[in-house]
Amino acid sequence: MIDGTLHFEETHLPEILKLGRCTVDYSLRTLMMVDSLEMKDDDRAIILNSAKKCSENRIVITHGTDTMTETAHYLAAGKLNKTIVITGAMIPYKFGASDALFNLGSALAYAQTLPSGVYVAMNGQFYNWDNVRKNRETGFFEALK
Amino acid sequence: MIDGTLHFEETHLPEILKLGRCTVDYSLRTLMMVDSLEMKDDDRAIILNSAKKCSENRIVITHGTDTMTETAHYLAAGKLNKTIVITGAMIPYKFGASDALFNLGSALAYAQTLPSGVYVAMNGQFYNWDNVRKNRETGFFEALK
Amino acid sequence: MIDGTLHFEETHLPEILKLGRCTVDYSLRTLMMVDSLEMKDDDRAIILNSAKKCSENRIVITHGTDTMTETAHYLAAGKLNKTIVITGAMIPYKFGASDALFNLGSALAYAQTLPSGVYVAMNGQFYNWDNVRKNRETGFFEALK
Amino acid sequence: MIDGTLHFEETHLPEILKLGRCTVDYSLRTLMMVDSLEMKDDDRAIILNSAKKCSENRIVITHGTDTMTETAHYLAAGKLNKTIVITGAMIPYKFGASDALFNLGSALAYAQTLPSGVYVAMNGQFYNWDNVRKNRETGFFEALK
Numbered sequence: 001m002i003d004g005t006l007h008f009e010e011t012h013l014p015e016i017l018k019l020g021r022c023t024v025d026y027s028l029r030t031l032m033m034v035d036s037l038e039m040k041d042d043d044r045a046i047i048l049n050s051a052k053k054c055s056e057n058r059i060v061i062t063h064g065t066d067t068m069t070e071t072a073h074y075l076a077a078g079k080l081n082k083t084i085v086i087t088g089a090m091i092p093y094k095f096g097a098s099d100a101l102f103n104l105g106s107a108l109a110y111a112q113t114l115p116s117g118v119y120v121a122m123n124g125q126f127y128n129w130d131n132v133r134k135n136r137e138t139g140f141f142e143a144l145k
Numbered sequence: 146m147i148d149g150t151l152h153f154e155e156t157h158l159p160e161i162l163k164l165g166r167c168t169v170d171y172s173l174r175t176l177m178m179v180d181s182l183e184m185k186d187d188d189r190a191i192i193l194n195s196a197k198k199c200s201e202n203r204i205v206i207t208h209g210t211d212t213m214t215e216t217a218h219y220l221a222a223g224k225l226n227k228t229i230v231i232t233g234a235m236i237p238y239k240f241g242a243s244d245a246l247f248n249l250g251s252a253l254a255y256a257q258t259l260p261s262g263v264y265v266a267m268n269g270q271f272y273n274w275d276n277v278r279k280n281r282e283t284g285f286f287e288a289l290k
Numbered sequence: 291m292i293d294g295t296l297h298f299e300e301t302h303l304p305e306i307l308k309l310g311r312c313t314v315d316y317s318l319r320t321l322m323m324v325d326s327l328e329m330k331d332d333d334r335a336i337i338l339n340s341a342k343k344c345s346e347n348r349i350v351i352t353h354g355t356d357t358m359t360e361t362a363h364y365l366a367a368g369k370l371n372k373t374i375v376i377t378g379a380m381i382p383y384k385f386g387a388s389d390a391l392f393n394l395g396s397a398l399a400y401a402q403t404l405p406s407g408v409y410v411a412m413n414g415q416f417y418n419w420d421n422v423r424k425n426r427e428t429g430f431f432e433a434l435k
Numbered sequence: 436m437i438d439g440t441l442h443f444e445e446t447h448l449p450e451i452l453k454l455g456r457c458t459v460d461y462s463l464r465t466l467m468m469v470d471s472l473e474m475k476d477d478d479r480a481i482i483l484n485s486a487k488k489c490s491e492n493r494i495v496i497t498h499g500t501d502t503m504t505e506t507a508h509y510l511a512a513g514k515l516n517k518t519i520v521i522t523g524a525m526i527p528y529k530f531g532a533s534d535a536l537f538n539l540g541s542a543l544a545y546a547q548t549l550p551s552g553v554y555v556a557m558n559g560q561f562y563n564w565d566n567v568r569k570n571r572e573t574g575f576f577e578a579l580k
Contacts, residue, residue, distance in 0.1 A: 020247030021235060022269040023285055025371075057347045076580075081315075090166060102165030105250030108269045113258035114550075115403050115561075124167040124253045126550075128563060130580065140168055145511075145565065170516075202492045221435075226460075258550050260404075260416075271405075273418060275435065290366075290420065310537030311525060312559040313575055380456060392455030395540030398559045403548035414457040414543045430458055 012093045013062060016100055024108055027056070036064025036071075044074040052080055058111045061086045062104070065134055065141075068120055072129035076118040085111045087121045090139050099123075157238045158207060161245055169253055172201070181209025181216075189219040197225055203256045206231045207249070210279055210286075213265055217274035221263040230256045232266045235284050244268075302383045303352060306390055314398055317346070326354025326361075334364040342370055348401045351376045352394070355424055355431075358410055362419035366408040375401045377411045380429050389413075447528045448497060451535055459543055462491070471499025471506075471523075479509040487515055493546045496521045497539070500569055500576075503555055507564035511553040520546045522556045525574050534558075 013028065031050055032043055051059055063071055065088045072086055087107035089100035107121040118129040122141040131144050158173065176195055177188055196204050208216055210233045217231055232252035234245035252266040263274040267286040276289050303318065321340055322333055341349050353361055355378045362376055377397035379390035397411040408419040412431040421434050448463065466485055467478055486494055498506055500523045507521055522542035524535035542556040553564035557576040566579050 016247075017269075019242060019244060020269060021244045021267075021285065022247070023287075024269040097164060099164060099166045099246075101244075101246035102161075102167070102250035105247035105252075105269065106254040107250075109251040109254035109266070109271070110258065112271070113255065113405050121254070122166075124162075124165060124169040124250065126254070126257070131565070140166065142168075260548050276420070306537075307559075309532060309534060310559060311534045311557075311575065312537070313577075314559040387454060389454060389456045389536075391534075391536035392451075392457070392540035395537035395542075395559065396544040397540075399541040399544035399556070399561070400548065402561070403545065411544070412456075414452075414455060414459040414540065416544070416547070430456065432458075 012100070013104075016093060016104055020101055020105055022108070024112075027054075029054070036067040039064075039067055039071070041074065044071050047071065048075055048078045048080075051075065051082065051084060052078065057082045057116075059084045060104075060107045060111050063088045065090060065122070068122075069129070069132055069134065072118050072120050072132070076129040081116050083111055083114050083116050084118045085114070085121050085126070086119070157245070158249075161238060161249055165246055165250055167253070169257075172199075174199070181212040184209075184212055184216070186219065189216050192216065193220055193223045193225075196220065196227065196229060197223065202227045202261075204229045205249075205252045205256050208233045210235060210267070213267075214274070214277055214279065217263050217265050217277070221274040226261050228256055228259050228261050229263045230259070230266050230271070231264070302390070303394075306383060306394055310391055310395055312398070314402075317344075319344070326357040329354075329357055329361070331364065334361050337361065338365055338368045338370075341365065341372065341374060342368065347372045347406075349374045350394070350397045350401050353378045355380060355412070358412075359419070359422055359424065362408050362410050362422070366419040371406050373401055373404050373406050374408045375404070375411050375416070376409070447535070448539075451528060451539055455536055455540055457543070459547075462489075464489075471502040474499075474502050474506070476509065479506050482506065483510055483513045483515075486510065486517065486519060487513065492517045492551075494519045495539075495542045495546050497542075498523045500525055500557070503557075504564070504567055504569065507553050507555050507567070511564040516551050518546055518549050518551050519553045520549070520556050520561070521554070 029050060031046055034043065059082060063086050068086050068088060075084055085107045087103045089098050089103055091098040093100040103122060106124055110119060110121050110126045120127045120132045120141060127141065127143060132141055133144055135142050174195060176191055204227060208231050213231050213233060220229055230252045232248045234243050234248055236243040238245040248267060251269055255264060255266050255271045265272045265277045265286065272286060272288060277286055278289055280287050319340060321336055349372055353376050358376050358378060365374055375397045377393045379388050379393055381388040383390040393412060396414055400409060400411050400416045410417045410422045410431065417431065417433060422431055423434055425432050464485060466481055469478065494517060498521050503521050503523060510519055520542045522538045524533050524538055526533040528535040538557060541559055545554060545556050545561045555562045555567045555576065562576065562578060567576055568579055570577050
């Protein structure tokens with residue numbers, strides 16, 4: 001039904017989607033498995049290029065939360081005509097009691113319903129790429145304005 | 146941010162929202178805690194009335210999966226000018242390995258982004274109230290046409 | 291910004307878009323110029339094929355109002371993963387005092403914001419392909435249910 | 436169907452909606468009829484208050500193009516949980532050959548489909564309140580980034 005791509009860096013994604021009993025039609029691509037604090041613009045260029053080249057127009061990217069907004073800015077500068085939703089988890093899935101399922105569920109829904117643009121989906125909300133930051137004290141994402 | 150109401154029948158909902166680290170601004174109302182197979186139109190009238198009377202315009206209803214579509218039809222007949230999303234879980238949250246978090250994450254996102262109407266959100270997808278059924282053999286929801 | 295295609299049958303479309311000072315990035319394709327009452331499934335197959343083959347995922351089709359819903363059904367059966375909005379005018383543009391500008395403005399907006407699916411946009415509203423008819427007495431479109 | 440309010444300053448609005456054969460269910464309120472270049476924050480406070488107090492959650496505001504973005508900023512600061520779409524016309528309706536119908540058609544559609552937020556709808560596109568300016572040389576609206 002949806003032609004979403006899930007650019008992911010965690011091998012847990014298929015398991016999470018199975019748990020969620022997800023029937024969305026998607027294709028998965030593993031681009032890199034790095035600590036997001038160590039991501040450089042070269043890595044972001046790979047993500048942008050993959051988002052640009054793929055045939056899908058609705059894309060979910062799972063990403064470490066620390067530099068999620070930097071990647072959002074980088075992707076927005078690419079001015080692709082696609083709906084791109086970046087999400088992740090504060091508590092890694094493998095640790096249990098994770099927000100991964102909740103966030104991925106919302107990210108897939110946002111990818112299917114929001115107009116073209118780059119968004120961050122965390123905490124049940126979506127944020128435009130240019131209006132979001134991670135509050136490092138609370139661990140919650142919030143609007144800048 | 147969103148004025149969603151969560152009509153729910155399970156005491157697990159606050160726990161699920163906390164796990165999901167949800168920061169959506171909502172109010173919770175417990176309407177009934179019944180087996181959905183035993184729900185009657187009197188029960189559905191209570192849900193419709195609550196959805197009509199509440200000040201919120203974006204509403205998520207958690208519901209047993211067996212009669213989810215019947216309730217969707219009942220609510221659609223009420224022709225409220227609101228976005229109403231019905232969701233639930235195939236595997237109860239208390240059993241573990243549940244799809245509850247995933248479904249609630251997607252339902253909250255759909256409630257914030259879809260136009261007025263009545264929808265069922267399951268398996269990562271959304272369905273119009275008049276175009277969905279639960280496949281009782283597979284346990285997945287699917288479009289009628 | 292949007293990659294909409296306008297499948298149209300009227301040479302007035304560029305003029306209407308110019309009047310509307312439209313800056314949406316689109317490509318225009320003329321598929322046929324026929325009276326919609328004389329359209330056959332062969333014609334609809336051409337439209338479906340064009341919608342399928344084009345690289346765009348958000349499509350507006352201008353169409354005579356008499357068989358708009360038939361074409362909507364035909365296109366829906368194609369189950370494309372695209373947002374397709376069919377619109378038209380009750381009063382032809384060349385006659386003046388036409389609803390063409392208003393309808394095209396709304397159709398372009400719906401194409402940019404609605405999830406994948408087939409819709410009819412008339413009278414400022416949008417209708418799912420399976421829930422709309424033209425009331426031939428009043429000349430207004432209305433929901434079936 | 437939609438509970439949109441049209442805050443307007445022109446007596447031409449009913450005529451435009453009639454021309455567009457609009458069947459959207461709305462209520463109209465005339466707040467002021469001033470040159471938008473002479474609008475002050477006192478005037479914007481009246482608009483914000485009206486948007487806040489009205490029972491509707493999907494609102495279209497017609498507005499002179501020169502200070503449309505200033506009003507958008509003012510309304511956004513009010514952080515209402517509603518979808519507010521500001522639109523207008525470069526060529527006044529009474530002069531003929533106006534973009535008013537096209538813009539109003541798109542604004543009504545955007546009001547029915549976009550999530551809560553403040554937007555400017557011009558030239559067939561929508562812009563977030565914080566990412567739009569009127570290019571005074573070309574007369575077209577454009578994204579800031």
